[in-house]
Amino acid sequence: MTDLMLENLSVGTLSNVSLTVPGGQVVCLSGPSGSGKSRLLRAVADLEPHGGRVSLGDAVQLDVPAHQWRSRVVMVPADSQWWFDEVQGHFPDDAASRLPSALGFPPEVMGWSVSRLSSGERQRLALWRALALQPEALLLDEPTANLDSETTEAVEQWLLGEIRQRQIPTLWVAHDPGQIRRVADAHSRIHGTSLEPANGSD
C-alpha cells in the first residue's frame, strides 16, 4: 500500500501542512472559499511553487520530473481542460467498451463534441479520464460540484469503489458535510494559515 505524504508544506498563505493519506483512503479537505484548498492540491501535483516535502511511497516529488510526477499524482481540477474537438480524442481507443454505468453516459458519448458537454458532463468525463490514466494518487477538487444529488451519490460510490480496489490515496476537496460523511476516512479543515484535523464532517 502506497501512502501520499505531505510534510511541512507551504503554499500561498498556508504553512506547515503535514498530512498522510494512506493507500485506498480518502482524506477530505474543507475550508472557506479562498482559503487555499485548490492551491494546496496544485502544490501536491507540482503545479505551483511551494515549500516542504511531498512523497508517494519511496518517490519524492523533488526527485521526479514534474510531468512524470503529474502522471502518477493526478489532479482533477474544478474546471477541466480539453484539447481535442471530440471526447474520444482524450481516451484510449477501447474506452467506450469500459464506460462505467455510474457515469450515466450512452456509448455514443465518445463521438460527442466537447463543446456540447454540460458542466456536469465535463466533470464526470474528467473523472473518468483521470482514472483511465491509472493514477497512483488522486487529487479531486470538488469533483461533484456540478452534479445533482442523485448523480453525486452514484459518482461517489463509483469513485470510492475504484479508490478502494486500486488502493489509491486520495485528497478530496469537499464543501458538503453530507458528502464528507459519506466518503471521508479522515477530514482536515483550513483555519487561517493552517490545516487542522476536523471533527467528523464539521
Ligand SMILES: Nc1ncnc2c1ncn2[C@@H]1O[C@H](COP(=O)(O)OP(=O)(O)OP(=O)(O)O)[C@@H](O)[C@H]1O
Ligand atoms: N498563482 C497565484 N498567485 C497568487 N495568489 C493566488 C494564486 N492562485 C490563487 N491565488 C489566491 O490564493 C487564494 C486561495 O485560492 P484557492 O483557489 O486555493 O482557494 P480555494 O480555497 O480553493 O477557494 P474556493 O473554495 O473558492 O474554490 C485566493 O485568494 C486566490 O485568489
